[in-house]
Amino acid sequence: MAHMLLVSVTNLRRNGRHGRPENPCVTQSSAHPKQFPYEFLHPFPRAILKCSGEHRIFMRRSPLFLNVILLLAVLPSTGCLLRTRPVEETYSKVPLKEASQAQLIDIINRQASKIQSLQATVDIDTSVGGAKKGHVTDYKEIRGYVLARKPAMLHMIGLLPIVRTTAFDMVSDGQEFKLWIPPKNRFVIGRNDVQTHDTSQPMESIRPQEIYDALLIRPIDPQTEIAVLENNTDILHDAKGRRVLQDDYELIVIRKEGSYGVLSRKIVFSRTDLQPHRQYIYDQQARLVTDARYADYKERDGVVFPSRIEISRPEEEYDITLNLLKVEINKPLRDDQFALQQPAGAEVVNLNKPQPQSSAVMPPPAVK
Numbered sequence: 494m495a496h497m498l499l500v501s502v503t504n505l506r507r508n509g510r511h512g513r514p515e516n517p518c519v520t521q522s523s524a525h526p527k528q529f530p531y532e533f534l535h536p537f538p539r540a541i542l543k544c545s546g547e548h549r550i551f552m553r554r555s556p557l558f559l560n561v562i563l564l565l566a567v568l569p570s571t572g573c574l575l576r577t578r579p580v581e582e583t584y585s586k587v588p589l590k591e592a593s594q595a596q597l598i599d600i601i602n603r604q605a606s607k608i609q610s611l612q613a614t615v616d617i618d619t620s621v622g623g624a625k626k627g628h629v630t631d632y633k634e635i636r637g638y639v640l641a642r643k644p645a646m647l648h649m650i651g652l653l654p655i656v657r658t659t660a661f662d663m664v665s666d667g668q669e670f671k672l673w674i675p676p677k678n679r680f681v682i683g684r685n686d687v688q689t690h691d692t693s694q695p696m697e698s699i700r701p702q703e704i705y706d707a708l709l710i711r712p713i714d715p716q717t718e719i720a721v722l723e724n725n726t727d728i729l730h731d732a733k734g735r736r737v738l739q740d741d742y743e744l745i746v747i748r749k750e751g752s753y754g755v756l757s758r759k760i761v762f763s764r765t766d767l768q769p770h771r772q773y774i775y776d777q778q779a780r781l782v783t784d785a786r787y788a789d790y791k792e793r794d795g796v797v798f799p800s801r802i803e804i805s806r807p808e809e810e811y812d813i814t815l816n817l818l819k820v821e822i823n824k825p826l827r828d829d830q831f832a833l834q835q836p837a838g839a840e841v842v843n844l845n846k847p848q849p850q851s852s853a854v855m856p857p858p859a860v861k
Contacts, residue, residue, distance in 0.1 A: 583736075584738050584739070585738065587739070588765075591764075592742060594720065597760075597767070598720055601744070608823065610643065611640070611641045612641075616816040617814070618632075618814040618816070619812065635660055637650055637651040638650045641705060642831070647705040648830060649701060663701050663833070665700070668685060669683070669684055670682070670684075670701045675836075680836060681844065698811060699809075703804070706774060707804045710769060713744070723745060725761075739764070740764055741761055741764055742762040768797065770788065771784070783804065784806075785802060786802070793822055794820075794821065796822050802814070
């Protein structure tokens with residue numbers, strides 16, 4: 494009897510009206526109730542259940558209980574209790590490649606060992622601003638040139654649109670940098686680790702070393718670093734702008750600091766080609782300082798290299814996108830190609846001096 498609710502009655506009346514135990518069977522429809530050690534609720538019109546002796550129980554239908562059963566049976570088919578909706582993301586159907594942790598580390602290290610120098614003609618897109626500043630300024634795309642040589646040399650030049658005169662010129666030897674901004678007649682010098690957050694001077698927040706670290710992914714050194722593999726999922730967008738989920742590999746690089754480890758980098762590999770498509774770089778406090786994206790890999794001089802590199806600096810709130818038009822790898826580069834002399838009459842800003850910004854500006858030397 495699947496539709497019965499059987500409740501055990503434990504407190505039976507031990508003495509009836511005449512001082513003896515009453516019959517333990519009870520019916521709800523009889524004029525002379527019979528007693529039974531169980532009570533039943535039954536939804537059907539009439540039900541009969543045999544009990545000990547010759548006693549039977551007849552139950553009347555419970556309209557409320559029956560209505561509830563019918564309601565629960567009917568409502569799901571009407572869609573009142575459930576709703577079906579499409580998911581916002583779908584999984585990518587592109588064939589994916591497999592790789593182990595050791596193979597991914599080998600990809601990074603072999604790529605790094607193949608490149609000793611790089612020179613490229615690029616188009617540079619720059620955006621400055623964000624939540625801190627309250628707005629974003631997009632600068633017009635300019636033509637530029639990038640020279641890089643290991644271990645940490647960089648020279649980058651940007652040209653103004655149309656007239657193609659110098660918009661900025663900066664060099665770095667990995668420790669010190671120099672930045673020349675002709676439109677403002679300013680010459681900035683300082684260490685790469687000195688940061689400025691003057692939103693009115695966005696160019697002075699850029700450090701050549703930040704460009705270098707994003708441009709050439711450093712190898713993973715087993716003597717000083719530990720790499721941990723994580724399987725994750727990336728969110729991409731198809732041609733119609735719909736979100737598509739795709740599995741990827743992530744190498745979490747931890748730098749050894751004595752008996753501790755410090756989060757240094759995270760390199761994300763696309764499983765469509767097993768190439769690094771994103772690199773997160775962290776500072777000593779494990780704060781994200783650089784978010785670099787890599788796309789459109791092509792073989793150049795025997796080396797597979799991205800044709801588009803997007804560099805985002807969330808702390809300084811600037812983004813630089815390099816579209817590499819022409820790339821030459823491992824061409825000899827001289828030392829003088831990484832030199833930048835202070836122009837005569839330029840306003841000099843020395844960021845190495847711990848002085849207020851107003852006094853950090855040095856007067857230009859007298860012109861003889």
